[in-house]
């Protein structure tokens with residue numbers, strides 16, 4: 001069952017950027033992305049190693065891992081560059097006024 005949790009304010013996330021948020025409900029943290037006017041949320045841990053994706057480079061809707069350069073589509077969690085082969089979790093985003101919430105399972 002999904003649970004709605006507050007993640008951050010819209011202005012906390014730079015346009016075409018990513019931040020890490022660490023709500024107590026998610027042990028390894030989440031990455032909140034802003035692409036233009038759209039927000040996306042994924043788990044923050046790369047599926048290839050113990051590295052935070054929020055420390056990587058965001059190009060459009062692709063996040064590049066800072067360790068080995070693997071990549072994921074932040075809309076679906078699908079790996080798009082090797083060595084990443086396992087998807088990452090994505091979460092539904094709810095926008096309310098200036099606040100961003102994630103629907104966490």
Ligand code: FES
Pocket residue numbers: 046047048049050051065066067068069070071083084
């Ligand atoms: S740890 Fe992310 S690509 Fe290797």
